[in-house]
Amino acid sequence: MQEKKPWLLETLLFEGFERLFSFLLKLPSENRRLMKIISTLVNDQPPCPQLYLYSTSDKVIPFRSVESFIDEQRGRGREVLSFNFRTSPHVDHYRTFPSTYASLLQSFLEGCLVKVKKT
Incomplete structure (x- = not known):
């Protein structure tokens, strides 16, 4: 039972962070900034x-x-x-x-x- 607790906590934290970042990255200002970074990474290597x-x-x-x-x-x-x-x-x-x-x-x-x- 004790081994399952860290796994459960990790799963819950991962799910929470995934939802939080999914929301934050959809905000228009953050999305524009992210797209600019991705474009730079892809095009300007x-x-x-x-x-x-x-x-x-x-x-x-x-x-x-x-x-x-x-x-x-x-x-x-x-x-x-x-x-x-x-x-x-x-x-x-x-x-x-x-x-x-x-x-x-x-x-x-x-x-x-x-x-x-x-x-």
Whole structure:
């Protein structure tokens, strides 16, 4: 029974925050501001390689949104690398999979340095 309480509390808090943010982001002034930020993120990315580390199990940022953004960036001709950790919660990839995370990051940064040295 005691194990269910944190899960129930987490579910209730998540539902409450989801409803609150859904309401707040529909306010005209906030919606305009959010659309401007999203437009900037999609259209004004620098021409450098991008790395997206995400998880299907993330309860804060839906993995389909991340994958959609990745597809959008690739469609614009940008070099995008990505990895879905599948089971790690939001911003917990390093703690859950430290060696995989470190290896992906090291490989990405080494690839960036090779490109910089060529220019």
